[in-house]
Amino acid sequence: MEKQSITIYDVAREASVSMATVSRVVNGNPNVRPDTREKVLKVIEKLDYRPNAVARGLASHRTTTVGVLIPDITNIFYASLARGINDVATMYKYNIILASADEGKHKTDAVLQSIMAKQVDGLIFMGQHVEDSTRKELERGKTPVVLAGTVDPQDKFGSVNIDYVAAVKEATARLIASGNQRIAFVTGSLSDPINGQFRLKGYQEALSEAKIAYDESYVFETEYSYRAGEAVWDAVKRAGATAAIVTDDELAVGFLNGARDAQVKIPEDFEIITSNNTMLTEIVRPKLTSIAQPLYDIGAVAMRLLTKMMNKEEIDQNTILLPHSIITRNSTK
Amino acid sequence: MEKQSITIYDVAREASVSMATVSRVVNGNPNVRPDTREKVLKVIEKLDYRPNAVARGLASHRTTTVGVLIPDITNIFYASLARGINDVATMYKYNIILASADEGKHKTDAVLQSIMAKQVDGLIFMGQHVEDSTRKELERGKTPVVLAGTVDPQDKFGSVNIDYVAAVKEATARLIASGNQRIAFVTGSLSDPINGQFRLKGYQEALSEAKIAYDESYVFETEYSYRAGEAVWDAVKRAGATAAIVTDDELAVGFLNGARDAQVKIPEDFEIITSNNTMLTEIVRPKLTSIAQPLYDIGAVAMRLLTKMMNKEEIDQNTILLPHSIITRNSTK
DNA sequence: GAATTTTTATAAAACGTTTGCAATTATCTT
DNA sequence: AAGATAATTGCAAACGTTTTATAAAAATTC
Numbered sequence: 001m002e003k004q005s006i007t008i009y010d011v012a013r014e015a016s017v018s019m020a021t022v023s024r025v026v027n028g029n030p031n032v033r034p035d036t037r038e039k040v041l042k043v044i045e046k047l048d049y050r051p052n053a054v055a056r057g058l059a060s061h062r063t064t065t066v067g068v069l070i071p072d073i074t075n076i077f078y079a080s081l082a083r084g085i086n087d088v089a090t091m092y093k094y095n096i097i098l099a100s101a102d103e104g105k106h107k108t109d110a111v112l113q114s115i116m117a118k119q120v121d122g123l124i125f126m127g128q129h130v131e132d133s134t135r136k137e138l139e140r141g142k143t144p145v146v147l148a149g150t151v152d153p154q155d156k157f158g159s160v161n162i163d164y165v166a167a168v169k170e171a172t173a174r175l176i177a178s179g180n181q182r183i184a185f186v187t188g189s190l191s192d193p194i195n196g197q198f199r200l201k202g203y204q205e206a207l208s209e210a211k212i213a214y215d216e217s218y219v220f221e222t223e224y225s226y227r228a229g230e231a232v233w234d235a236v237k238r239a240g241a242t243a244a245i246v247t248d249d250e251l252a253v254g255f256l257n258g259a260r261d262a263q264v265k266i267p268e269d270f271e272i273i274t275s276n277n278t279m280l281t282e283i284v285r286p287k288l289t290s291i292a293q294p295l296y297d298i299g300a301v302a303m304r305l306l307t308k309m310m311n312k313e314e315i316d317q318n319t320i321l322l323p324h325s326i327i328t329r330n331s332t333k
Numbered sequence: 334m335e336k337q338s339i340t341i342y343d344v345a346r347e348a349s350v351s352m353a354t355v356s357r358v359v360n361g362n363p364n365v366r367p368d369t370r371e372k373v374l375k376v377i378e379k380l381d382y383r384p385n386a387v388a389r390g391l392a393s394h395r396t397t398t399v400g401v402l403i404p405d406i407t408n409i410f411y412a413s414l415a416r417g418i419n420d421v422a423t424m425y426k427y428n429i430i431l432a433s434a435d436e437g438k439h440k441t442d443a444v445l446q447s448i449m450a451k452q453v454d455g456l457i458f459m460g461q462h463v464e465d466s467t468r469k470e471l472e473r474g475k476t477p478v479v480l481a482g483t484v485d486p487q488d489k490f491g492s493v494n495i496d497y498v499a500a501v502k503e504a505t506a507r508l509i510a511s512g513n514q515r516i517a518f519v520t521g522s523l524s525d526p527i528n529g530q531f532r533l534k535g536y537q538e539a540l541s542e543a544k545i546a547y548d549e550s551y552v553f554e555t556e557y558s559y560r561a562g563e564a565v566w567d568a569v570k571r572a573g574a575t576a577a578i579v580t581d582d583e584l585a586v587g588f589l590n591g592a593r594d595a596q597v598k599i600p601e602d603f604e605i606i607t608s609n610n611t612m613l614t615e616i617v618r619p620k621l622t623s624i625a626q627p628l629y630d631i632g633a634v635a636m637r638l639l640t641k642m643m644n645k646e647e648i649d650q651n652t653i654l655l656p657h658s659i660i661t662r663n664s665t666k
Numbered sequence: 667g668a669a670t671t672t673t674t675a676t677a678a679a680a681c682g683t684t685t686g687c688a689a690t691t692a693t694c695t696t
Numbered sequence: 697a698a699g700a701t702a703a704t705t706g707c708a709a710a711c712g713t714t715t716t717a718t719a720a721a722a723a724t725t726c
Contacts, residue, residue, distance in 0.1 A: 005474070007682055018706045023684060033692095033704060053450040054396060055682030057387040058711045065430070065451070073415050079407045086406065086433045095447060097398070098431040100419045114428060117386040118398070141338070226612060253616050260618070279559060283586050284616060285593070340712055351676045356714060366674065388712030391681045 006049045015043040026051055057119060065095045066306065067115035067123040072102055075224065075250065076278045077295065078126055081148050084299025085124055092307050094121070101127060112137050122306045125157070126150050128192040144309035148302035149295075153193050155319065158309060160302040162324040164194055167291045168202030168245060171273045171326055175243045176210045178333045180271060183207075184241035186220045186232060186255060188248055195221075199247055199275075222251070229254020233262065243271035249280045249290070256284055256331065272331040286330035294322050339382045348376040359384055390452060399427050399639060400448035400456040402434045402441070408557065409611045410582065410628065411459055414481050417632025418457055425640050427454070434460060445470050455639045458490070459483050461525040477642035481635035482628075486526050488652065491642060493635040495657040497527055500624045501535030501578060504606045504659055508576045509543045511666045513604060516540075517574035519553045519565060519588060521581055528554075528580055532608075536578060555584070562587020566595065576604035582613045582623070589617055589664065605664040619663030627655050 008026075012019045017040060024032045025040040032040075043049075057063040068085055070078050082098070089096050097115055101108040108127070112134065115123070122144045130138070130152045138145050139156065147159040175183050185203050190196035204214050217239055222228040229251040236244060237259075246252035252274035256266060264270050266286055274281060274290045281288040301320060308315050341359075345352040350373060357365050358373040365373075376382075390396040401418055403411050415431070422429050430448055434441040441460070445467065448456070455477045463471070463485045471478050472489065480492035508516050518536050523529035537547050550572055555561040562584040569577060570592075579585035585607035589599060597603050599619055607614060607623045614621040634653060641648050 009682080019683080020685080020706060020708095021704085024705090027684085031704060036704080050446070050450055052391075052452060052682055053447075054387055054390040054452045055711090056684075058385075058391050058713085059682075059684040061684095061711075063387060068431075073406070073419065074409060074412045076407060076409070079412055082406050083433070086431075090432070090444065093447075095430050095432065095451060097428050098401075098419075099423070099428065100416070111423065113383070114426075117383055118428060119385060119387045226616065250612075257616065257618070279583075280616065283559065283590070283613065285590070285618060342712080352713080353677080353715080354675060357675090360714085364674065369674080385712055388681090389714075391683085392712075392714040394681075394714095 005052075006047045008049070008051065011040065011043050011047060011049050014047065015040045061119075063119050063121055064093055065097055065118065065120050066303075066310075067097045067099065067112075067118070067120040069099055069101045069108070069112065069115075069123070069125045069127060071100070071127050073098075073100055076280065077149070077249065077276050080278065080295035081126060081299035081302075084296040084301075085148065085303045086299075087296075088300045088303035088307070092303075094307075109133050109137055116141065116143065122146070122310045124148055124302055124306060128189055128194075144306060146302045146306045146309070149293075149298050151193050151198070153197070158302075158305050158315075158318050158320075160298050160305065160320045160322065161194075162293050162298075163321050164198035165202040165205070167275075167293075167324045167326075168199045169206045170202075171245055171291055172203050172206035173210070174326065174332065175245070175271055175273065176206060176212070178243075178271065180243040181212060182218065182239075182241045182243075184218045184220060184236045184239065184244040186222070186229075186236065186244050186246045186251065188222065188224045188251065190219075190221050195247055199245075203245060224248040224251050226250050226254035229256070230258040230261075233258030237262070237264070237270075242269075244273075246272060246274045249274050249276045249278045249288070252288055252290075253280050253284050256286075256288065267331050267333050271333060273326070274331075277327055281327075281329065289329045289332040290327050292325045292327045294324075297322055338385075339380045341382070341384065344373065344376050344380060344382050347380065348373045394452075396452050396454055397427050398430055398451065398453050399636075399643075400430045400432065400445075400451070400453040402432055402445065402448075402456070402458045402460060404433070404460050405435055406431075406433055408583065409613065410482070410609050413611065413628035414459060414632035414635075417629040417634075418481065418636045419632075420629075421633045421636035421640070425636075427640075442466050442470055449474065449476065455479070455643045457481055457635055457639060461522055461527075477639060479635045479639045479642070482626075482631050484526050484531070486530070491635075491638050491648075491651050491653075493631050493638065493653045493655065494527075495626050495631075496654050497531035498535040498538070500608075500626075500657045500659075501532045502539045503535075504578055504624055505536050505539035506543070507659065507665065508578070508604055508606065509539060509545070511576075511604065513576040514545060515551065515572075515574045515576075517551045517553060517569045517572065517577040519555070519562075519569065519577050519579045519584065521555065521557045521584065523552075523554050532578075532580055557581040557584050559583050559587035562589070563591040563594075566591030570595070570597070570603075575602075577606075579605060579607045582607050582609045582611045582621070585621055585623075586613050586617050589619075589621065600664050600666050604666060606659070607664075610660055614660075614662065622662045622665040623660050625658045625660045627657075630655055 008019045008022050011022045025037050099111045124146050126148050127150055145157040147157050187195045207214050220232050222232050274288045277290040277292040281290045341352050341355050344355045358370050432444045457479050459481050478490040480490050520528045540547050553565050555565050607621045610623040610625040614623045
């Protein structure tokens with residue numbers, strides 16, 4: 001439509017050099033004499049020239065844009081990761097194309113396609129579970145992919161996580177140590193390997209070491225939401241549990257409030273340990289004891305790893321585990 | 334570097350038509366005979382051809398990408414708006430380039446430039462206050478801009494908000510009606526016109542109608558964070574207030590917990606009304622009475638408005654106010 | 667069945683950069 | 697001062713599409 005804007009050609013003419021030279025100046029290529037550089041910079045300034053990133057992308061096959069798939073931007077857990085991702089991305093001059101991938105896998109794949117069409121230089125994937133169709137989409141082309149706070153059992157991509165098995169094992173052991181024998185495992189979808197394989201394994205190992213029989217009826221699978229937490233409380237209580245490991249903070253907060261609204265004293269009558277140590281754990285009363293994951297860092301490290309991949313740098317570790325800990329607050333004795 | 338991928342030219346050759354025809358098929362242009370269309374589609378399928386969005390963008394001057402500036406992605410308020418924006422954007426086939434604009438105006442402008450360089454078709458701006466340098470950047474070029482949950486006193490851009498004056502006035506009036514004479518106004522930066530002009534005005538109007546003198550020492554300016562809320566409690570209490578209007582939920586939650594940790598009974602001894610009705614208001618005990626803004630809708634409507642601008646459609650209302658209400662919970666009598 | 671209109675398809679010129687290669691200019695060497 | 701070498705610049709071909717002008721083909725009219 002309306003063409004108006006200043007192009008590299010305008011600058012070249014005004015500075016009486018070739019476009020190539022202007023391009024070199026703009027890209028910081030050292031092969032240009034200081035005084036010509038100066039001259040060109042002056043013209044750029046004067047005309048207020050701004051390189052068109054789309055044309056650049058087409059010519060150079062690099063868009064300096066990365067795609068980020070996030071299941072739910074309003075979930076503080078993912079938002080915290082995204083923050084780390086964002087900060088490192090801007091540090092390395094990348095823009096982020098963000099896409100929410102809720103509403104099931106069909107939607108995810110469509111969104112993924114649209115992002116790939118934009119020729120992103122790399123992709124960060126956060127999500128419960130990498131479906132087969134999604135994997136296929138990810139592996140097509142040679143775009144580097146890093147999973148953040150997400151595991152792929154097939155281990156095809158870079159990834160950044162904590163050691164979920166160890167973390168949950170420690171948390172469970174702590175509940176056992178304070179006298180609990182019947183400990184509920186309140187979790188999101190077990191089809192997510194983080195829950196169904198790792199966390200569950202940690203839970204079982206801790207039980208086993210304490211010679212407590214694993215009983216499936218203490219496992220409660222639901223979704224990551226406040227409401228779900230409120231709703232599941234009754235069932236957990238009826239099962240006779242005296243403590244719970246909960247795998248998401250929103251869920252845990254709902255669960256806690258469910259208990260308190262039922263006049264149960266926390267931690268005297270029931271102990272809770274949650275998993276993400278987000279702000280929510282400090283907001284509620286009593287404050288929640290939690291496994292601490294370095295959320296911001298998981299995002300930041302994932303993005304950093306991705307930059308290395310995009311630069312084809314040597315990478316020593318494709319699968320990174322960051323340290324975790326347990327922060328004791330007032331939902332445990 | 335490595336060229337491998339299928340281009341429109343490959344498809345054209347394989348289907349023995351011209352690239353122009355393939356382009357028409359891909360873009361749903363009606364000027365192509367059904368059987369040729371069929372033929373081309375088959376080849377596209379067979380070769381698994383995916384149009385390159387960057388090349389498209391360059392040729393057509395439309396990137397089907399919009400920029401979204403967000404102050405803090407981990408703040409539920411903004412995240413909720415972003416969700417509305419995202420949903421409508423995908424509905425209309427736009428991708429989102431998201432950029433976090435915290436860390437002051439210098440950073441904001443830099444980020445804005447990088448987004449504009451990517452030739453976004455439009456921009457949604459969320460933020461406390463549109464600085465002059467930022468405005469200049471926004472007005473350069475003819476990219477449509479919509480403010481979401483943000484006002485610009487100069488009213489240059491599209492915008493979607495609620496009537497902050499009326500909302501705060503109602504809330505304040507309610508506190509007055511239940512017997513409070515000394516009501517604190519606990520707010521974020523007053524340089525944000527939403528606080529410094531609108532909300533403050535609503536607060537003052539309500540006082541004035543009740544013949545209560547406005548007293549600046551009941552105005553507490555701080556930042557939007559949990560810690561800030563905890564911290565400001567003491568000062569508010571010392572000032573002798575018996576109730577407070579708080580302009581952000583995180584702030585309000587910190588404030589509430591500050592009060593409770595000081596053994597103050599809410600709402601018996603002190604009443605609180607907060608402003609955004611996010612999940613946080615339901616998570617704490619007692620639950621917080623709040624002005625309700627349709628957060629998701631503000632984002633969604635803003636994005637919808639932007640699509641109209643990008644299509645150069647006729648627009649009846651450039652400045653949209655959505656309805657608000659007050660949700661009564663347990664932090665008021 | 668020729669003339670006219672309408673529909674489909676093609677060729678080629680944009681779009682605004684980057685980049686490999688060749689040409690030019692400056693700098694050393696002796 | 698000439699030749700060799702190195703540093704700087706320019707030329708022009710990509711990059712993968714859309715789009716405009718135009719031609720060819722098909723449909724319609726008389």
